[in-house]
Amino acid sequence: MEQKVLMVLRRVFKDATIDETCSQSNCKAWDSMNHLNLVVELEMEFGISLEPEEIARMVDYAAVVEIVKTKI
Amino acid sequence: MTFVFRNNTIERFFSDGEYAFSGYDDYGAVPEAERYIWWYQVPVKYNQEQLITEVESYLRRLQWAVSQVGQAPFLILSLELLYDAGVVRGDRRLVNAIDAFNQGAWQLAAEHTNVSVVDFGAFLKQYPAAEWVDWKFYFLSQMIVSPRLAGAFGQWLQTQERALAFRRKKCLVLDLDNTLWGGVLGEDGIAGIRIDGDYPGKAFRYWQEAIRELAHAGVILALCSKNNEADVKELFAAREMPLKWEDFACMRINWSDKAANIRSIAEDLNIGLDSMVFVDDNPAERELIRQQLPMVAVPEWPAMPYLLPAFYDRLVKDYFAVYALTDEDLKKTEQYRQNAGRAQAQAAFTDMDDFLRSLEMELTISPATEVTLPRIAQMTQKTNQFNLTTHRYTVDDIQRMLDHGARIWTLAVKDRFGDNGITGLIIVTDCGAVDTMLLSCRVLGKGIEHEFLKYVLGQLKASGLEEVHALYIPTEKNRQVQDFYDKNGFLCTREEQGRKAYRLSLADWDEKRNTIYKIV
Structure with missing residues (x-):
């Protein structure tokens, strides 16, 4: 699951070097538009639906993994 | 961006x-x-x-x-x-x-x-x-x-x-048996052809009605079929069908191969092979054209006549869709049909002069008038191939030139196949320089251009002018006229990067006019 999340991050931000340290503060490509793209890609990848509160809390890789875990 | x-x-x-x-x-x-x-x-x-x-x-x-x-x-x-x-x-x-x-x-x-x-x-x-x-x-x-x-x-x-x-195609080339109607004329006979009544006749009737609308929208129709032409003509006369014999601008109904026939249709209509679509129910014929003439579009034929409405829908969308129709679109079939008629007549003559005489051509050469100004400006805007200088003008430009003493002649061509309207233009400035000489490609290939120029030169000479100057300015498209003035006895005085300046002394010039053309 963690690997899949990383894959989605790399695909959305178009950056193959992204790792577990990725966050909104250190990743330039993670802007508001790409945040939505990330949400759509995660939802399609895992077949889940993320709530607006969860979407707002997804500020870094760890948070994304934590939230996705509760959904699948 | x-x-x-x-x-x-x-x-x-x-x-x-x-x-x-x-x-x-x-x-x-x-x-x-x-x-x-x-x-x-x-x-x-x-x-x-x-x-x-x-x-x-x-x-x-x-x-x-x-x-x-x-x-x-x-x-x-x-x-x-x-x-x-x-x-x-x-x-x-x-x-x-x-x-x-x-x-x-x-x-x-x-x-x-x-x-x-x-x-x-x-x-x-x-x-x-x-x-x-x-x-x-x-x-x-x-x-x-x-x-x-x-x-x-x-x-x-x-x-x-x-x-x-995708560029809109110009011409739809159709097979006949089992394409325009159900059945094979040579086997089923005139009465056996299915074009009305029950299915499948009804499906073919709808299909023909659809094709007729395409023709009204400016698509040129042509026939290419392995049949006896006389039999086909008889069928068109005997059976009531949406499409009439006259709807087709060009026919090749014979037993020679369809690739050669389509090539000669393109020549007759003077259009490129890449603007043609070939529709035939016979997969072998389609394959032949795809191999021999890859620029011709060859859509797959529907498996059943009841699928023809969907096939027509795709045909329009893929090849013939257009935003709006111009008057020119509407007249096109008629004009191309006339031109094809001329080309066929040409084939029947071995002597070019005999052919030209048989066309009974009438050239109407007239000075510009208020009524013809828009057409004059339009021709300068649109004509690319037979255009010596390719100067583009608006109506106002033309009016200004007239005010400054320029002389302008238009040429209208009529023959026994039809009237092409105003298709030629010569503008001579007040100091005797040919500013513009152009001719629509619709009327090319019959020596009209020489006759037109001779007439104008005659008028200039009669008005007391002693010397005429002219210019050829090369473009991507007007290479065919690079020797036009040389052929007409002008003297090339300067040539620079393909651009040529000419002079003709009218005092010594006395070209006899060709009697084939009647000048009105």
Whole structure:
């Protein structure tokens, strides 16, 4: 699951070097538009639906993994 | 860079390539871009009055945007109602406002060659209406169209644009047996041909009616069939059918191979093979053409006659769709038919002069008048091949030249096959320089150009002029006339990078006119 999340991050931000340290503060490509793209890609990848509160809390890789875990 | 006019969040729908986006509803200064896309969406509003007023304001904005971009490609996505929140059923005002916008968009496309419209509704219809909008994303980012549709949208838009770039074909070449009618004439006989009554006759009748509409829209029809021409003619005379013998500009009904026949149809009509579509039910014939003439479009033939309406729909969309018809489109079949008639007549003569004489040509050469000014300006704008200097003029330019003492002659050509109207132009300045000499390619190949020039030179000489100057300015397209003045006895006085200056002394000039042409 963690690997899949990383894959989605790399695909959305178009950056193959992204790792577990990725966050909104250190990743330039993670802007508001790409945040939505990330949400759509995660939802399609895992077949889940993320709530607006969860979407707002997804500020870094760890948070994304934590939230996705509760959904699948 | 592509600039997108929008009133909602749509960035996600444009991922490949470089895009810039207008503000929502913003129409301040339009930045320079290689191309433009207009994608407004009906906003989410419950107050119908406000919503209608808003939608009604879009067309003016669109017209303004189009006026700002010059000749850059401008693609408009049709406006679609994604979320219908109206309470009063039967209130058509919003739908009408949306329709009015889309009508206006198509109108713009008809008026501007750089503008085109794609039907976004056709994309939406592939999905259930419940999937069009994802409200969560709407509230998070003001994105009305569901982001899940973005991938499919990108592909769809690309396909649409490819289709738009596709040049409209000019000529539809049709087989006869089991293509225009059911049955084989040589086996089933005139009475056995299925073209009315029950299926499959009815299906072929609909198909012929459809093809007749194509011809009305300016598509040239040609026949290419392995049959005896006399039998086919007899069938057209004996059986009532939507398509008549006269609807076809050119026929090749014989037993020689279809590749050679199609090539000669192209020659007769004077069009390129890449502007032809060949429709034949016989897969072997289709394969032959695909191999021998790969530039000719050869669509697959439907397996059953009842599939012909769908086949016709694809045929139109793939090859013959057009935004608007010009008068020229409407007259085209007639003109091409006349030209094909001339070419066939030519084949029957071995001596060129005999052929020309048989055409009973009448050249009407007249000084420019107020009535012909627009046509004169139009010819300078449109004529590329037989045009010695390719100067482009407006009506005002022409008027100014006349005011400064220029002399202008137009040429109209008529022969026993028809009247081509005004197709030639010579402008001579007050100091005796040929500023413009051009001829439409419709009338080329009969020596008319020499006769026209001789007549004008005669007029100039009679008016006391002693010397005429002329110029050839090379372009991509006018190579065929680079020796025109040499052939007409002019003396080349200077040549620089293909540009040639000429002189002709009228005192010594006394060219006899050719009696084949009657000059009126």
